[in-house]
Amino acid sequence: MSGILNSSVGRKFAMALSAFFLMIFLVQHFAINILSVFSADTFNEASHFMGTFWVVQYIFQPILILGVIFHFVMGMVLEIRNRNARKIAYVKYNGNANSTWMSRNMIYTGAVILLFLGLHFYDFWFPEIEVKFIDGDMSGLLANGEYRYFEHLQHKFVDVWRVALYCLAFVFLALHLLHGFSSAFQSVGANNKYTRGLRGFGKAYAIIIPLGFIFIALYHHFN
């Protein structure tokens, strides 16, 4: 088991495991966000629960942040190593003849998602941390006695440029997932009679989840 991360197969496996974790997290994030379209109260309650329950805050959240950092750092390491494996490039290289644009540009789609995460943290995560851990207000309430989460969400999606940036980032997320989903399964060695079905499911996942996030952003912008 020692030194598994020093081998190409081991690195690939670790990359896939962090990807699985992030893909599950995405579903959970989406499930809570979509509540905001149906009911402000339910969304508020779910957000308050996620924001104050200790298991989520002190166990899942740090793991998630470490997962993102690991996935990003490993992605960079792989990219640099892979570029160095061919010091003299082809004069003519027809990548489209044998692979998809998505599969060849994971580093760029990933980098855009990372930039987006910076904006997203600035918008939602840092203010939350400030209120909860700097101001020490764990109530989740506004001055008028109502929960602040839904209010905060709607307020953020007023600006057109922010909504546009969010939508753009979700398009890149879809491009990243279109390759990433099935790639993660292949990396852990799952390639069998279910693979075709899984690929179809992966494509649906890669389109539906980001599209859902786009819908939520636009919904709040126009309401």
Add this chain to the structure above:
Amino acid sequence: MKLTLKIWRQKNADAKGQIVEYPIDGIEGDMSFLEMLDILNEDLITKGEEPVAFDHDCREGICGMCSLHINGEPHGPDKGITTCQLHMRMFKDGDTIFIEPFRANAFPVIKDLVVDRSSFDRIQHAGGFISVNTSGNTIDANAIPINKHDADEAFEAATCIGCGACVASCKNSSAMLFVSAKVSQFALLPQGKIEATERVLNMVKQMDEEGFGNCTNTGACEVECPKGISLENIARMNREYLSASLKG
């Protein structure tokens, strides 16, 4: 057919190479790509110039010796073939054709279009074999019952000719398809099970030491492989490697 060839010329391993342009005429669609290069070379020799060095041997798609990156793809625009099986009818009169060596640090250029693929041999030496008792009581391979499905898959993996197109096509210069074919052909058969753990660990270690890149599942190798070696072999190697790492 009249064509313009843009060929990578490089005197030796240490020289700096460059693309040189050669016009060529009188090429028939029924000629193979290598015959076209033969005509070019005859021409160059007649003119007292140095012919273009390129690898070839069987010229019937079985040895894996011919290489070449043609118009941005290993073995050229056709699928499921080697360069010696590529016909000139795949090109049109007036076309410009780029001809480059397979590129990867682990495949250094020796001269012009000839690259050193001995890194593949070293990976094979690291574990691509089985130990057979030859003391007189060897069991005939045909006497060992093997599931038809496994036998077929092992056979398919064994059709890899070690050409290196998988590495050449991969944006990461990864040798996973080749190594996984060599691991699979043994992993699926009872004779290969005995050394399975060390085999996969040693072959992957050697592959990494040779400086091949990391696979990111772009699937380019499978598309360009002249023998249709499937990505399923890479998945199998990943499984083999992980379980061997847990054991070892």
